[in-house]
Amino acid sequence: MMYAPSRCSECGAHSTNPPRESFDVNVVPGMRHHALLSTNEIPEGSEVPFVQSLVSETDSRLASLDDAISKLRGQLKTLEEARTSLLTYRTxxxxxxxxxxxxxxEVLGEIFLWTLPSLRDEFTRCKVDVRACPWVLTHVSSGWRTVAHSTPSLWSRVVINYETSAPASSAYPSSLVEAQLQRSQKLNIHIRGCEETDFLPQILMFQLLSQHSSRWEELSVRLTPQMSPLLAPLRDRIPSLKRLWIDWTSPESQTAVQSIDCFQTAGSLVDVGIYNEFDYAPVSLPMHQLTRYEVEAPWDKHLSLLPLATRLVEARIDITSDREPANLSLSGVVELLHLRRLYVSNIHVLGCLRLPALEELGLWIHETDKDIVQILEAFIGRSACPLRRLCVERFPDVPTTVEILHKLSAITQLVIIIHVHDAVHSNNINALMSALTVSDLTSSTAVAPQLISLLFGCENTSSIDYSLYLEMVKSRWKASNCALRSAVLLTEVRHPDPDTLHGLHTLRGEGLDLLLVEGVDARAQMIHWTYLTPWTEIDSCSSMFTI
Structure with a gap:
């Protein structure tokens, strides 16, 4: 049985149920209407008008609800707009x-300086980015713009890198670079040319920068054949230049110029790095005033330059040719009275050096180097220097290393840089860590008990047994006769496992001065250990982990 349709009190639609306050969509089970809703039965002719009336009634109610919802949405939008306006007003x-x-x-300007991107990030970006600092600081407010424009040190570093697929003409708009040059005082210029990119914009950019050469304090440049001739006009125009780094993009870029003498008259120049990857290019330098020297050249070229550098404090001597000891001319002795830090790529050059102030020595060990101990003993005896730090790349066999530490007992800092070759072809590093591990904490037979610092750097994918490393550090930290107070572990790729980290964390909690660094930051530290210019190693990613 069905009720006859009646008008709903709320929306006026007909209903078979008695009048009610709201539209009820519930149907009582057992009624004919419920059966039609729950099955696929065909309605009888007399039932069709009833169902049609329900549909019509529902349409009316839906229209009413849609109208109410539309009004509420309008009210909600009005309220949201009012809230946004009030929130902005409050802010x-x-x-x-x-x-x-x-x-x-001046304080705000100092804070701005901390927002500047790293040199690595700027080289990686390969373009002027107005969305990055310092450019973005000028778009915050008129006050910030004034402070940014009046803080010259925000604009002093100019990084131009054409080693990219981006068009050279669009990466560094001259208008933006010129604006930066005008806002700065002293300038630190870093420009990398590229032979595969249109050379005309590179030449124009170098010429633009050269117009302000009197304000250069730093210059690092990678020269193309077209850029090399542009150095000559700099003569007598770089009075403020303190630091210089030069390298070349190809052999042709070096042969494009017979010699470079524009820096000979740079009266403030004290720090020089020259990387001759392809060939030796003569560069005249004011050697008598240099305090830092990093040059890659044949030994005879070094031998002609070093005696003139009487003020050197730090030097990195890379031998590009005549690497075999028998081919090195070791006649005479070069005395550098103020040199405190030295790295040599061939240990045999120590045979003609006398360095009475030397405190730190870095060595690249070749497989043919068999008389390392004797060379070091003779050098120390001749120099009578207070050597306290020894850094070794491609370190010798363990017995030789132990003998060095035994005979050079003044060394308190040992630095080991492990290369891929060392990890793949020998177990030297793990054997060395075992030799440095103290088996009996109360015994007086520990190897080199005077070592205060142990610094290990793992280059690229070099492997290291971290459990052995932990045991070595732990034993020397706890041994009563060992002086260990600090340890550094640098890993470019693979960092220590969780168990090792937990053990190192425990030692750090006990007071051990411990530093763990991973990724490009680790590489940067190793560069520092061997007295390389940081400008020579710019990468795009880094990571650091601490405990």
Missing amino acids: RNSAILSPLRKMPP
């Missing part, structure tokens, strides 16, 4: 009370 008023308004401009 603007709160800004009036901000401590930044009271901050002196």
Whole structure:
């Protein structure tokens, strides 16, 4: 049985149920209407008008609800707009009370300096990015723009890198570079040319930078054949230049110029790095005033330059040819009275050096080097220097290393840099760590008990047994007769396992001065250990882990 349709009190639609306050969509089980809803039965002719009336009634109610929802949505949008307006108003008023308004401009400028990207990031970007600092600081407010424009050190570093697939003409718009040059005082110029990129924009850019050469304090440049001739006009125009780094893109870029003498008259130049990857290019330098020297050249070229560098404090001597000891001319003795830090790529050059102030020595060990101990003993005896730090790349066999530490008992810092070759072809590093491990904490037979610092660097994918490393450090830290106070572990790729990290964390909690670094930051530290210029190693990613 079905009720006859009646008008709903709320929406006026007909209903078979008695009048009610709201539209009820519930159907009582057992009724004919429920059966039609629950099955696929065909309605009888007399039932069709009833169902049609329900559909019509529902349409009316839906229209009413849609209208109510539309009105509510309009009200909600109005409320949201009002809230947004009030929130903006509140934020603007709160800004009036901000401590930044009271901050002196010089303090704000100092904070701005901490926002500058790293040199590595700027080289990787390969373009001027106005969305990055310092450019973006000028778009925050008129006050910030004034402070940014009046802080010259924000704009002093100019990085131009054409080693990219981007068009050279669009990566560094001259208008933006010129604006940066105008806002700066002293300038640190880093420009990398590229032979595979249109050379005309590179020449124009170098010429633009050269117009401000009187304000250069740093210059690192990778020269193309077209750029090399542009150095000559710099003569007598770089009075403020303190640091210089030069390398070349190809052999042709070096042969494009017979010699470079524009830096001979640079009266402030004290720090020089020259990387001759392809061939030796003569560069005249004011050797008598240099305090830092990093040059890759044949030994005879070094031998002609070093006696003139009487003020050197730090030097890296890379031998590009005549690497075999028998081919080195070791006649005479070069005395450098103030040199404190030295790295040599061939240990045999120590045979003609006398360095009475030397405190730190870095060595690249060749497989043919058999008389390392004798060379070091003779050098120390001749120099009578206070050597306290020894850094070794491609270190010798374990017995030789132990003998060095035994005979050079003044060494308190040992630095080992492990290369891929060492990890793949020998177990030297693990054997060395075993030799440095103290088996009896109360015994007096520990190897080199005077070592205060142990610094290990693992280059690229070099492997190291971290459990052995932990045991070595732990034993020397706890041994009563060992002086160990600090340890550094650098890993470019593979960092220690969780168990090793937990053990090192425990030692750090006990007071051990411990530093763990991974990735490009580790590489940067190893560069520092061997007195390389950081500019020579710019990568795009880094990571660091600490415990």
